[in-house]
Structure formats: structure tokens, C-alpha cells
Amino acid sequence: MSLERPPRLFIPGPVEVEPEILQAGAQPMIGHRDEEFLELAAPVHDMLKKVFRTEDPVCIATSSATGVMEAAVRNCVRERVLCCVNGAFSERWHEICTSNGLAADRLDVEWGKAVRPEAVKRALAEKRYDAVTLVHNETSTGVMSPLAEIAAVVKSTPEVLLLVDAVTSFAVVPIETAKLRIDVLLAGSQKGLALPPGLAVFSVSKPALERAKQVKNRGTYGDFIAIVKGQAKNQTPNTPAVSLIYALARRLRGILADEAGWYREHQARADLTRKWAREHFAIFPEAGFESVSLTCVKNTRGISVEGLNRFLRDHGMLISNGYGDLKEKTFRIGHMGANPVAIHKELLDLIAEFARA
Numbered sequence: 183m184s185l186e187r188p189p190r191l192f193i194p195g196p197v198e199v200e201p202e203i204l205q206a207g208a209q210p211m212i213g214h215r216d217e218e219f220l221e222l223a224a225p226v227h228d229m230l231k232k233v234f235r236t237e238d239p240v241c242i243a244t245s246s247a248t249g250v251m252e253a254a255v256r257n258c259v260r261e262r263v264l265c266c267v268n269g270a271f272s273e274r275w276h277e278i279c280t281s282n283g284l285a286a287d288r289l290d291v292e293w294g295k296a297v298r299p300e301a302v303k304r305a306l307a308e309k310r311y312d313a314v315t316l317v318h319n320e321t322s323t324g325v326m327s328p329l330a331e332i333a334a335v336v337k338s339t340p341e342v343l344l345l346v347d348a349v350t351s352f353a354v355v356p357i358e359t360a361k362l363r364i365d366v367l368l369a370g371s372q373k374g375l376a377l378p379p380g381l382a383v384f385s386v387s388k389p390a391l392e393r394a395k396q397v398k399n400r401g402t403y404g405d406f407i408a409i410v411k412g413q414a415k416n417q418t419p420n421t422p423a424v425s426l427i428y429a430l431a432r433r434l435r436g437i438l439a440d441e442a443g444w445y446r447e448h449q450a451r452a453d454l455t456r457k458w459a460r461e462h463f464a465i466f467p468e469a470g471f472e473s474v475s476l477t478c479v480k481n482t483r484g485i486s487v488e489g490l491n492r493f494l495r496d497h498g499m500l501i502s503n504g505y506g507d508l509k510e511k512t513f514r515i516g517h518m519g520a521n522p523v524a525i526h527k528e529l530l531d532l533i534a535e536f537a538r539a
């Protein structure tokens with residue numbers, strides 16, 4: 183295993199980062215209360231709003247995405263929250279709610295299936311909720327739930343805030359944060375944004391901010407009111423991961439230079455992988471809700487996924503085994519980031535070769 187570099191990542195996060203983006207982070211350090219930081223943060227905040235497609239403030243947190251999942255429910259839930267649970271990450275959001283002492287009801291959906299707007303509608307009719315948590319793209323199963331339809335249901339119920347984990351869908355598919363009236367949309371740096379881990383970005387709507395004012399124990403590090411106040415001045419309440427923000431600036435400029443092209447590449451890698459998966463194996467998630475971010479392949483040939491990854495490693499590549507109980511029963515190929523389609527195709531050819539042997 184004496185590779186010149188670690189294997190190229192085709193796992194659904196962390197995602198492969200191009201050398202020029204890594205380089206962009208290697209800048210001389212600046213003071214986060216000095217003008218150099220304001221010059222860095224101001225355009226980043228503007229670009230984030232463009233990619234989020236909203237005029238709401240979009241904030242930068244020095245934390246992994248889980249930190250903002252926790253902050254979102256601490257700021258937006260007074261008492262009761264409805265958690266849509268259809269995989270490991272949505273399960274985690276439910277656990278975060280209960281560990282923070284919130285009354286959290288589950289809307290359980292079988293793993294591999296999408297959350298349905300009708301089911302959300304029925305649940306919202308039964309009880310009064312402060313908010314709904316939804317994981318747009320379940321990274322554990324490769325399912326992308328119908329966000330626009332679910333948002334329409336949630337936002338037609340007064341007082342209910344919609345909190346969306348878009349960790350593996352943001353910057354993978356366009357998300358209309360404002361049009362869908364999403365109250366909090368959150369993403370982490372190492373997934374769709376294809377940056378090193380360590381940052382999260384999130385939008386906060388006016389109703390979400392109003393709600394935060396009514397919640398007493400919002401905590402300190404994740405206090406939306408303090409963070410949004412800072413954002414308005416291109417500041418963060420605490421010391422941010424400045425190096426990562428340099429890399430974020432570079433990434434956002436790249437995306438906005440050809441946004442349609444950036445999304446098209448993701449769709450191309452997804453289409454290629456799905457077609458390949460149907461030819462050689464099968465696709466795990468229910469038809470019609472396959473993720474653009476990753477393909478969760480059903481291991482219909484009973485290959486050793488662990489063995490496959492050892493073989494791929496020798497060729498300088500890496501994919502992911504299935505998540506939890508789905509280990510060896512499925513494997514996951516990520517399409518996030520900027521892996522060229524030609525190299526992606528090489529990966530698929532290698533997996534086919536391994537499966538034939």
C-alpha cells in the first residue's frame with residue numbers, strides 16, 4: 183500500500199478534493215476581526231446566498247454538519263418536533279432531538295424508501311408541531327426524498343418550521359431554498375461542497391429567527407441569533423476555520439462560474455452509475471427516488487465488498503460498503519465532487535472486472 187497518494191475517493195463523503203482547492207486553503211493566516219477577514223467573508227456570504235437561492239442570511243459554522251443539526255432543533259423547537267426517519271442520518275436527527283430533551287415523534291419509513299408528502303400531511307394533522315426535520319438525501323440508503331412536495335405540505339401548516347439536512351444534496355442538485363420556504367437548510371463542507379471536513383453552512387429564515395427568540399435555552403455555540411447577527415457584519419461569534427473559508431471561497435467561485443455545468447456533471451456521473459448498476463447488479467432504493475449524490479448498489483452477485491475495496495485500493499480508488507445492517511448487502515458509489523466522468527467510468531470498469539473474476 184505504498185501509493186504516492188491516498189486512494190481517490192468515490193465514497194459518499196468525505197469527497198475527493200482537487201489540489202487547487204486544497205491549495206486555496208494554504209494562505210497566510212489573518213485575524214478574524216481584521217479587515218482581511220471581512221474581505222474574505224463578504225463575497226463568500228454573497229456567493230452562498232446565490233447557491234442557496236435565497237435572500238435569507240446564509241451562515242458559516244466551524245463545526246461538522248451534526249453540530250448544525252443540533253443547533254437547528256435547539257433554536258427552532260420549543261417543545262415538539264416531527265422527525266422523518268428513513269435511514270441512519272435521519273435517525274441521528276431524531277436522537278439529537280431526544281438527547282436535547284425535546285418531544286420528538288417519528289415518522290418512520292422503511293430504509294430504501296422515500297419520505298412521502300401524504301404521510302407528512304397526515305402526521306401534521308394529528309398533533310401540533312413546532313418543526314419537521316427532513317434529511318433530503320439519505321446517504322445511508324441512496325434515497326432522495328421529494329423535497330418540493332414535502333415542503334409544500336409543511337409550509338401549508340401554520341407555525342411549523344421546515345428544517346432540512348441537505349448535507350449530501352446541497353451543491354449536487356439545485357435547491358430553491360426561498361421558493362420552497364425552507365426555514366433552515368444545512369450542509370457540511372466534506373460532502374456536496376467537496377471541501378475538506380470542518381465547516382457547515384446553513385440558511386436561517388425570518389420565521390426561524392423569530393422562533394429562536396422564543397426559545398430560552400438555545401445554547402451558546404449554536405445560538406442562531408448571535409450567529410445571524412455576526413453574519414450581517416461578515417463576522418462569526420467565535421474563531422472560524424479561516425483556511426477552510428479560503429477553500430470555500432474558491433469552490434463557490436468555481437460553481438458559480440458555470441452552475442449549470444456543475445450540476446450537469448453530477449447528473450452525468452449519476453446516470454452513468456445507475457445504468458451500470460442495473461446492468462451488473464441492481465439498485466437498492468425504490469425506483470424514482472434514486473439519489474443524484476450516490477448510488478446504493480444492491481449486491482445481487484454476493485461479491486465480497488470488503489474484497490472489492492481491497493482490489494480497488496490497489497488501483498488507487500475507494501468506494502463505501504453498505505451502511506450498518508446493509509453492509510455487504512449493498513455498496514455505495516459517490517458521485518459528489520469533481521471526479522472526471524472518464525475516471526468515474528474507469529472505477530465502474532474495475533468493479534465489473536472484480537465481479538466477473
Ligand SMILES: *Cc1c(COP(=O)(O)O)cnc(C)c1O
Nearest residue numbers: 246247248271321347349350370
Ligand atoms: C455525513 C452526513 C451527516 C453528518 O455530517 P458530519 O459532517 O459528519 O457531522 C448528516 N447528514 C447526512 C445526510 C450526511 O450524509
